[in-house]
Amino acid sequence: MSAAATKSLECPACGGAIELHAAGYSLLHVCQYCGSEIDLVDDTAKLIAQHVEAAKALVVPLGAKGVINGVEWVCIGNLEKHDGWEGWEEFLLFNPYHGYRWLVLTQSGWSLGTPILSTPASPTQDSFRFEGAGMKRIYDPAASEIRRAIGEFYWRVKQGDEVVSTSYVGGGKVLSCEMTGDEYNWTLEEFASSKGIATAFGIEDTGQYPRIGDYPQPHQPNPYSDRAKNWGLVAGIVFLAAMLLSIVLSFGGERREQTFVANPASSARSFSLGTFEVTGRARPFTIKARGEPGDNNWMYLEYTLTNTATDEEIIASQPIEYYYGRDWKEDDRSGTIKIASVPAGRYELVAEIALPEDEVRANSSRGWGGAGGTGRPVTVEVYSNGVFYSNLFLLFLALFAPVLWIALRAANFESARASNYDGEEDDDD
Amino acid sequence: MQSEANCPNCGAVIGTGVPGLPVVVCGFCNSLLGKAGDALSKVGEAGRVPFDVSPLQIGTRLTVDGVRGEIVGRERWAYEDGFWNEWLLQFPDGASRWVAEESGLYMIMEEFEGEPEEIAVLERIDMADRSNMGERVRFDNTLYTVSDMKTVRCVAVEGSLPHEIGADQPRKSIDFRTSDKRAITWQKDEEGHSLWRGAYYLLEDLSPSNLRRFDHWDKPGFETS
Amino acid sequence: MKHAFLAWCAVCLGLHGAASWYGYSPFGDGVQARNIYSRGGGPMHK
Numbered sequence: 001m002s003a004a005a006t007k008s009l010e011c012p013a014c015g016g017a018i019e020l021h022a023a024g025y026s027l028l029h030v031c032q033y034c035g036s037e038i039d040l041v042d043d044t045a046k047l048i049a050q051h052v053e054a055a056k057a058l059v060v061p062l063g064a065k066g067v068i069n070g071v072e073w074v075c076i077g078n079l080e081k082h083d084g085w086e087g088w089e090e091f092l093l094f095n096p097y098h099g100y101r102w103l104v105l106t107q108s109g110w111s112l113g114t115p116i117l118s119t120p121a122s123p124t125q126d127s128f129r130f131e132g133a134g135m136k137r138i139y140d141p142a143a144s145e146i147r148r149a150i151g152e153f154y155w156r157v158k159q160g161d162e163v164v165s166t167s168y169v170g171g172g173k174v175l176s177c178e179m180t181g182d183e184y185n186w187t188l189e190e191f192a193s194s195k196g197i198a199t200a201f202g203i204e205d206t207g208q209y210p211r212i213g214d215y216p217q218p219h220q221p222n223p224y225s226d227r228a229k230n231w232g233l234v235a236g237i238v239f240l241a242a243m244l245l246s247i248v249l250s251f252g253g254e255r256r257e258q259t260f261v262a263n264p265a266s267s268a269r270s271f272s273l274g275t276f277e278v279t280g281r282a283r284p285f286t287i288k289a290r291g292e293p294g295d296n297n298w299m300y301l302e303y304t305l306t307n308t309a310t311d312e313e314i315i316a317s318q319p320i321e322y323y324y325g326r327d328w329k330e331d332d333r334s335g336t337i338k339i340a341s342v343p344a345g346r347y348e349l350v351a352e353i354a355l356p357e358d359e360v361r362a363n364s365s366r367g368w369g370g371a372g373g374t375g376r377p378v379t380v381e382v383y384s385n386g387v388f389y390s391n392l393f394l395l396f397l398a399l400f401a402p403v404l405w406i407a408l409r410a411a412n413f414e415s416a417r418a419s420n421y422d423g424e425e426d427d428d429d
Numbered sequence: 430m431q432s433e434a435n436c437p438n439c440g441a442v443i444g445t446g447v448p449g450l451p452v453v454v455c456g457f458c459n460s461l462l463g464k465a466g467d468a469l470s471k472v473g474e475a476g477r478v479p480f481d482v483s484p485l486q487i488g489t490r491l492t493v494d495g496v497r498g499e500i501v502g503r504e505r506w507a508y509e510d511g512f513w514n515e516w517l518l519q520f521p522d523g524a525s526r527w528v529a530e531e532s533g534l535y536m537i538m539e540e541f542e543g544e545p546e547e548i549a550v551l552e553r554i555d556m557a558d559r560s561n562m563g564e565r566v567r568f569d570n571t572l573y574t575v576s577d578m579k580t581v582r583c584v585a586v587e588g589s590l591p592h593e594i595g596a597d598q599p600r601k602s603i604d605f606r607t608s609d610k611r612a613i614t615w616q617k618d619e620e621g622h623s624l625w626r627g628a629y630y631l632l633e634d635l636s637p638s639n640l641r642r643f644d645h646w647d648k649p650g651f652e653t654s
Numbered sequence: 655m656k657h658a659f660l661a662w663c664a665v666c667l668g669l670h671g672a673a674s675w676y677g678y679s680p681f682g683d684g685v686q687a688r689n690i691y692s693r694g695g696g697p698m699h700k
Contacts, residue, residue: 005643007480024481025532027511041511072647096482097632097640097649099533117534117629119608154532156510181562183576231659238663246674283677285684305684316684340682388679395670402659 005096011036012047019063021076022094026152030077032062035150037158059105059206060091062151066200068112068192071098075201077151083144092153100154102187103197105206108213109220110192113176119184123166123177133171138218138421141166141179169218191219215420216413224410231406235399242395246387252279253286253385261375262291262299264357273349275308276384282341284386287349290334291320291378298322299376300354303337308346314339320378338386349382436460438471445469446589447501447519454502454587461586463593472593476585478505483530484632484649485516486641487588491528493537493635496520500528502588508579508602517590525591527625535635536612538627543568548622551615555601566605568626573605573613 007020016033020026020040029038029045035053039046060066060075067073077092091103102113120135121128127136146161167176174189198205209216216222253276260271278285285305293299298321305314316337323330355376432445439458446453446464453462454475461473489500502517513531520526529536543551547568554564554575564575581602583594600618610629616622633651640652673679 002642002644003482004480005482005645022482024479024483024512024514041507041509070650095649096643096646097484097652099632117610117631154511227656230656234660234663238667242667242670242674245671249674281676284679284682285677314684337683338679338681339684340679341677386677388673388677388681390681391670391673391679394680395666398666399663402662 009045012038012045013050020152021063021074022152022154025154026076027154028156029152030149032056032150056150058150059089060103060201060203064201066202068200071095073101077149077153079146079157080148081144082147083142087147092151103192104189106213106217108215109194109208109217110197111174111189111217111219112192113187113189116186116188120175120186123179123184130170130175133173135168135170135175137166138169139167140422167218172219172221174219189219191217191221215416218417220417222410222413224406224413228403228407228410231403235403239396239399243392246392250385250387253283253383255381255383257379257381259377259379261377262353262355263375264355269353271351271353273351273380273382275346275348276382277346278342278344278384280344282343283384284388285339285342286383286386287316287318287337288334288381289318289320289378292333292376293320293322294376296323298356301378302352302354304350304352305339305342306348306350307343308348310345314342338388340388351380353378434469437462437469449523450501450589450591452590452593456587461593475587478503478585478587482643483514484640485514485528485530488639489641490638491518491635493518493526498526502590503586504583504590504594505585506581507584508581517588529627535630535632536627537630538614538625541624541626543624551603554603555615555617568613571607571611573607575603576606577604
């Protein structure tokens with residue numbers, strides 16, 4: 001056997017049709033057509049104050065029903081509030097079995113508030129623990145005024161009524177405390193997505209930060225931080241995989257080390273470093289050299305890698321230098337050459353060494369003689385494969401640039417959020 | 430099981446209410462009937478319970494502190510700034526509690542005897558005016574704050590009741606609250622005083638069954654059968 | 655958004671993989687001289 005859920009009556013002032021959804025609980029109804037206040041205490045609709053105000057179109061109309069988190073609610077009242085800095089609206093939702101909720105519409109989105117029975121803390125505290133989360137104060141106690149009320153309420157609300165409230169954030173939720181005289185009323189607020197509210201009540205999506213508003217709500221989830229972590233993880237895994245692949249592909253070459261001596265006194269300048277096999281496909285070719293050019297001196301190595309089948313040549317140069325002064329030093333006595341994409345095949349490697357003495361000799365008619373005739377040793381380590389770490393570095397930049405970009409957006413979101421909080425020092429605004 | 434009898438006022442066939450409770454209401458003529466043995470006699474007017482959307486009804490079952498009881502009667506109280514229901518919750522062993530319901534909040538109360546010193550403090554607060562609001566009082570080693578003082582009247586009753594309640598008989602009521610959902614209520618009228626202690630609950634924490642059904646409202650997920 | 659990033663990672667990994675497979679790098683040293691004649695001896699410069 002099912003009872004009627006609403007009581008119909010006529011506004012005693014303007015005759016407008018009124019549906020009461022919380023009969024027996026509501027003390028007051030403000031007519032949405034003319035703004036007149038109707039007292040419901042004595043079970044008769046008694047006109048308290050007659051007004052002539054224009055009907056206002058509500059984002060969530062009176063009587064609209066919507067399902068939030070599996071429970072259906074009907075909108076029975078609307079408050080316009082203002083705290084001197086900005087205004088917002090609060091919609092009173094009702095369900096006979098679940099009681100009341102407050103659906104708040106701010107400049108940057110929606111929030112759903114549930115009145116809580118107990119007192120989590122004293123509003124004089126700046127921080128405390130609630131349900132396992134640390135709560136910290138974000139809005140100092142401040143008065144907000146009710147600019148307009150429409151619909152049914154369980155207390156005698158009046159235009160101009162002021163209430164002082166303070167808020168805390170923690171654990172992804174906001175706790176607000178309204179202080180009236182000696183009574184504290186705490187409300188637990190949770191973020192509600194504008195899309196969820198639009199779907200629930202069949203209204204248009206009013207949007208949320210960053211589409212609207214100057215800052216996100218204190219409990220609004222940061223849409224970028226999870227993404228930044230996920231992307232960072234993916235980028236890290238991809239990078240490690242690429243590094244592993246490069247290293248594995250670099251196995252299997254021939255490695256040989258050889259030392260020779262370039263002597264300015266002798267004319268021997270060409271040294272054979274042997275033959276090497278590049279197997280299967282094009283590979284990097286790595287030549288590491290280390291030499292002793294003498295103090296403040298240089299020598300120049302020119303490698304020629306000749307394909308024994310096609311006679312094609314690849315040429316690369318390696319300077320070996322060592323300069324120093326009293327308090328500075330330029331030590332380039334070692335260097336690595338990596339040749340890219342050497343086609344598969346058999347190669348002969350020859351190193352030609354040029355010494356500074358050769359140029360002098362070539363430029364002057366008289367020979368340099370045996371001056372500085374000590375030998376210049378050079379050790380060359382050749383490997384017919386290799387890893388291009390520069391490729392990996394490029395890959396790292398490419399993979400993590402978007403991650404950095406997202407992380408910056410996440411940080412911007414948080415600083416925008418915090419910019420709206422009351423700080424510990426006075427704000428000059 | 431209720432037996433049936435004829436209402437002495439209007440003659441309608443009515444149930445005689447819960448055995449053991451002295452008062453029952455005739456739902457047809459809204460008369461308050463007293464029971465003496467098998468005889469019914471009219472002792473007052475029950476008033477008419479106005480339309481409301483309370484989810485509780487006579488027959489609703491609730492579990493409090495692990496014991497399941499059934500609602501057998503209701504009193505509706507009003508004061509200058511509002512109104513609320515009090516439902517009589519009867520337990521199998523004959524004990525009973527009142528479920529005070531206001532704006533979606535449920536306070537379950539049982540009567541208790543106060544210590545003489547506590548009574549003296551309460552009498553003093555009762556005599557004073559609202560300047561005692563916010564004053565702290567100690568009961569049973571717990572600190573309570575005076576949170577509400579009002580003059581209340583019973584405007585209507587229904588079902589089976591433990592006493593004859595005069596409609597419109599005024600009574601002074603003072604509420605004391607702790608910070609953790611517990612409360613104490615002091616009531617005084619011309620016949621004496623009574624002390625009640627209770628705690629606030631959400632309906633979903635009381636394992637309710639046989640809740641009232643409404644057009645266009647689904648029964649809640651927490652209703653048990 | 656997420657799919658764009660995954661696609662980007664796939665492209666980067668693919669390019670890097672192809673480069674690694676063929677031993678290619680934009681930073682590679684060496685000048686290829688398609689020269690079927692043997693060069694003979696002597697310094698390159700001068």
